[in-house]
Amino acid sequence: KRYRKVDEDFFEELEDILIESDVGVTTVMDLVEKLKDEARTRNIKDSDKLKDVIVEVLSDFLTKSKDETKLNLNPDGLTVILMVGVNGAGKTTTAGKLANRLRNEGKSVLLAAADTFRAGAIDQLQVWGDRAGIDVIKHQEGSDPASVVFDALKAAKSRHADVLLCDTAGRLQNKVNLMKELEKIKRVINRECPGAPQEVLLVLDATTGQNALNQAKLFRQASDVTGIVLTKLDGTAKGGIVLAVRHELDIPVKLVGLGEKINDLQVFDADAFVYGLFSEMFETPDEEKNEDSSSQQL
Amino acid sequence: MAFESLAGRLQETMKKIRGKGKVSEADVKQMAREVRLALLEADVNFKVVKSFVSRIQERAVGQEVLKSLTPGQQVIKVVQEELANLMGGDQTKLNFALKPPTVILFVGLQGAGKTTSAAKLANFIRKANNKKPMMIAADVYRPAAIKQLQTLGGQLNIPVFTLGDKVSPVEIVRQGIEQAKAEHNDLILIDTAGRLHVDDVLMDELEQIKAVSHPDEIFLVVDAMTGQDAVNVASSFNDRLDLTGVIMTKLDGDTRGGAALSIRSVTGTPIKFVGMGEKMDAIEPFHPDRMASRILGM
Ligand SMILES: Nc1nc2c(ncn2[C@@H]2O[C@H](COP(=O)(O)OP(=O)(O)OP(=O)(O)O)[C@@H](O)[C@H]2O)c(=O)[nH]1
Ligand SMILES: Nc1nc2c(ncn2[C@@H]2O[C@H](COP(=O)(O)OP(=O)(O)OP(=O)(O)O)[C@@H](O)[C@H]2O)c(=O)[nH]1
Ligand SMILES: [K+]
Ligand SMILES: [Mg+2]
Ligand SMILES: [Mg+2]
Numbered sequence: 001k002r003y004r005k006v007d008e009d010f011f012e013e014l015e016d017i018l019i020e021s022d023v024g025v026t027t028v029m030d031l032v033e034k035l036k037d038e039a040r041t042r043n044i045k046d047s048d049k050l051k052d053v054i055v056e057v058l059s060d061f062l063t064k065s066k067d068e069t070k071l072n073l074n075p076d077g078l079t080v081i082l083m084v085g086v087n088g089a090g091k092t093t094t095a096g097k098l099a100n101r102l103r104n105e106g107k108s109v110l111l112a113a114a115d116t117f118r119a120g121a122i123d124q125l126q127v128w129g130d131r132a133g134i135d136v137i138k139h140q141e142g143s144d145p146a147s148v149v150f151d152a153l154k155a156a157k158s159r160h161a162d163v164l165l166c167d168t169a170g171r172l173q174n175k176v177n178l179m180k181e182l183e184k185i186k187r188v189i190n191r192e193c194p195g196a197p198q199e200v201l202l203v204l205d206a207t208t209g210q211n212a213l214n215q216a217k218l219f220r221q222a223s224d225v226t227g228i229v230l231t232k233l234d235g236t237a238k239g240g241i242v243l244a245v246r247h248e249l250d251i252p253v254k255l256v257g258l259g260e261k262i263n264d265l266q267v268f269d270a271d272a273f274v275y276g277l278f279s280e281m282f283e284t285p286d287e288e289k290n291e292d293s294s295s296q297q298l
Numbered sequence: 299m300a301f302e303s304l305a306g307r308l309q310e311t312m313k314k315i316r317g318k319g320k321v322s323e324a325d326v327k328q329m330a331r332e333v334r335l336a337l338l339e340a341d342v343n344f345k346v347v348k349s350f351v352s353r354i355q356e357r358a359v360g361q362e363v364l365k366s367l368t369p370g371q372q373v374i375k376v377v378q379e380e381l382a383n384l385m386g387g388d389q390t391k392l393n394f395a396l397k398p399p400t401v402i403l404f405v406g407l408q409g410a411g412k413t414t415s416a417a418k419l420a421n422f423i424r425k426a427n428n429k430k431p432m433m434i435a436a437d438v439y440r441p442a443a444i445k446q447l448q449t450l451g452g453q454l455n456i457p458v459f460t461l462g463d464k465v466s467p468v469e470i471v472r473q474g475i476e477q478a479k480a481e482h483n484d485l486i487l488i489d490t491a492g493r494l495h496v497d498d499v500l501m502d503e504l505e506q507i508k509a510v511s512h513p514d515e516i517f518l519v520v521d522a523m524t525g526q527d528a529v530n531v532a533s534s535f536n537d538r539l540d541l542t543g544v545i546m547t548k549l550d551g552d553t554r555g556g557a558a559l560s561i562r563s564v565t566g567t568p569i570k571f572v573g574m575g576e577k578m579d580a581i582e583p584f585h586p587d588r589m590a591s592r593i594l595g596m
Contacts, residue, residue, distance in 0.1 A: 016344060019338060019344045019526070020344055020526050021526065022341075022525035022526050022527075024338075024339070025335060025338050025339060086523070086548070086551070087409070087411075087548060087576070088408075088409025088410065088411065088521065088548075089409065090408075090409065096441075117576075118446075118576070119445075119446045119447075119449035119450050119453075120442040120443070120445040120446030120447075120448075120449055121442075121446075123441070123442035123445045123446075124440075124441045124442035124445075124446070126442075127441035127442055128441060141449075172548065172550060172551040172552070173551070173552070174551055174552040175550075205409065205521070205523075207407065207521070207524050207525060207527050207528075207531075208521075208523050208524065208525055209341030209523060209524060209525025209526065209553075209556070209557070210339055210340070210341055210525065210553075210554070211341075211523040211551065211552065211553035211554075212523075214552055214553075232407075232408065232409075234494065235407070235494045235495075235496065235527070235531075236494075236495070236496060236527055236530050236531075237525065237526075237527035238527075241525065260408070260439070260440075
């Protein structure tokens, strides 16, 4: 194993790695301070030992309790899950994957096509519904998304469905009217189904940089986000911005997207995520020689 | 938000320096620190930031600046000049084929905005340059991708060539170009599936599409919210395809869009258009100077 001294250079490299992973300067500074403290108090001089501390500290930072990644499902009645996020993040795809996953767990699931705006959005969700063998409640393109959701809630109740998953249109968080529309959708759900939505999942693209903080902040304001789905982690982007989101807004990551296929959805694993961040720094000399793209993946 | 105060601070520093009759090395250092922070918070790649900051520092403490009659103004001029250099000076024009049809290929990561941008640009060029466009639906992977392009084509009254999703994209493109020639379309826009830059098979496919279509423009479509990974993505696409330009989408959001700077400076590929919304008229030629001040938050 490669031996490295834990010195200023080491922490500088650590800083660079975190910044390169989109963690963001403010959070990086705080985290590195924290790690320096740990190294000092535990008297760690060898980077190999500090590795475990890094994983431990960052992983604790990301998950405050074991249950955090669990979806909040209503044990006796309908659970409503609302997918929200900016354009192209992966909402529709994740809705399809998640519907399939819940169905495989034995639940009866319905999908609501509440993106009535984007060209082809309804057909896209229908394809996912077909793949998973799940009905999609839909209206025509251009109709009111809140009324699609209203109908879907009615259908879910009359069919005694366990879970209703609502796809929504992508919207940038600074678009006031579109955020109001989202508030309205949420209001309808809550009015028709007290206690719902049980989950409001903010879908974040792992390639996103610092703007994800604004996304989390404003989507939470509009729709009380309960958790994050971090998509496209199968690329080379590390998704480090979720550390900043946790740090500044305290929203947990619940699921990760790892591809475009129906099974490419996993429960968030903080340890694996942190190892992913440091895959280059932690690799053994062996791995260093045949560096390839796989070493950058989660 | 952290950034607004940062932009404010940066402007303060600039203001302070501007009025100075004497600028010390410490002043320059302080300014460099704040420029660094502003760029990192805007998602400019950290390596690009490093070399940029050391360059302005070097130039700013140089004899001709600090010893000049107006050192403050000189320092600011250095920052602006260097930034403009990085962004690329003048607005760049579209390449049209000497012998029509002109072919434009759209490539990029999943969800970046390729399909939307293809339709917008078809409409834009039709008006600005009096062309007769046709779009080719060469994304056979994403659910309802063809339907999406057809819907947009329908809205704009622009024909869409498709062979469904059971024929290879290379073959679709080959036949699409033949058809366009037969119907005297002098502008062809090819929509391709989103793909990861590390996906060898799909990157090969793009090379083949390029080989059969001889594009006059190959546009990498990049989400303006992209973080540090933008340079990896752009470099990989550029290595494989020799990009001729970049389209930055979703600049109607509140992102700083530092990826623009990184991509330009690492690949040398000019940014030619920016997407400013979901509507079909929301595309504009790129203005480097505006982007530079947006990134610095000024
Ligand atoms: N590689 C990869 N691609 C993904 C993942 N999740 C989604 N995608 C792709 O990203 C693109 C956008 O996904 P969508 O599900 O349409 O995103 P959306 O948020 O619904 O987009 P809008 O409705 O247009 O706002 C599609 O090409 C998906 O196949 C993932 O985890 N990994
Ligand atoms: N606000 C805004 N949204 C945009 C812009 N450009 C594209 N979009 C939206 O971004 C989402 C993704 O756009 P697409 O054109 O489907 O992206 P794509 O690259 O073709 O996606 P894939 O084919 O899945 O890889 C859609 O919701 C678009 O409406 C833009 O400039 N501003
Ligand atoms: K995206
Ligand atoms: Mg969608
Ligand atoms: Mg597309």
